[in-house]
Amino acid sequence: MNELSFARLEEIQQNEFIKAAIDRVGAGVVISDPGQEDNPMIYCNRGFEELTGYEAEEILGRNCRFLQGPDTNESQVQRIREGLDSKEPILLEIKNYRKDGTPFWNELQIFPVYISQMDQTYFVGVQKDVTQRREQEELIGHYLSEVKRLSTPIVPVEDNISVLPLVGTVDDERLQQMLEAVSHHVKETKEDYLIMDMSAVHSYNEAVHMGIYQMNQLLDLMGTTLVITGIKPTFAIQSAPYADFSELSLQTYASVKQALKQIPRRK
Ligand SMILES: Cc1cc2nc3c(=O)[nH]c(=O)nc-3n(C[C@H](O)[C@H](O)[C@H](O)COP(=O)(O)O)c2cc1C
DSSP: OOHHHHHHHHHHHHHHHHHHHHHTSSSEEEEEOTTSTTOOEEEEOHHHHHHHOOOHHHHTTSOGGGGOOTTOOHHHHHHHHHHHHTTOOEEEEEEEEOTTSOEEEEEEEEEEEEETTTTEEEEEEEEEEOHHHHHHHHHHHHHHHHHHHHTSOOEEEETTEEEEEEEEEEOHHHHHHHHHHHHHHHHHHOOSEEEEEEEEEEEEOTHHHHHHHHHHHHHHHTTOEEEEEOOOHHHHHHHTTTOOTTTTTOEEESSHHHHHHHSOOOO
């Protein structure tokens, strides 16, 4: 065997080795040729076949958009289009469909590769199934919003009086959510009094003092009186720099029971 053919054999073996490695990367890998009409795929690895359920013969020569379907977000497709036009790398998650019609979340990465021998740019696409992670995120999001909803229980105790018992930690996010829930509730019910009971609050940040101040102003505008119960002495002392509760003519009582005893009722 002469030197040239030996080098050729080495090159072939190397290519085989690279091909086998790419087949086993555990993700889809495709190459497309934008020099051809409609930017068809000219290579796909085994990972892509396994991910999508299509065979190489059904894939090669086609544009990769055949993976899209009814729930594919058009703005994501637009982002791909723009990235390809400007030859910028793309990374996004897009809803795709397998051959059998089942949807999956595709973490898609596309980047341009310039091959100097051909003086041409090709696109390499890497596809990863991230359905499980997306589903877990959606589930966590659902539970978080449920926890949030349950953490602002506004309980009507009498005609025109409701109690909002606060339990646990009150931070900025929770405060914002409370303001929203309370304003929505008061707008609907037009109650005279809202009692915010703080006896079970075990930790809060500085924003809570301002939050109560804001809540008082908001309710005042809506014609509802805010009553605070169960304030611990440390909380009252810390409030001073932010909002002087006595100046706000805020009604405070030691407990909900006491507040209910004192609040004047409509005749
Ligand atoms: C290398 C490469 C890989 C691609 N892989 C996917 C893919 O896995 N899923 C997908 O929905 N679109 C993929 N696309 C995007 C589509 O092929 C197409 O570019 C996109 O739908 C925007 O173009 P269109 O408006 O002509 O459909 C890929 C594009 C390239 C160039």
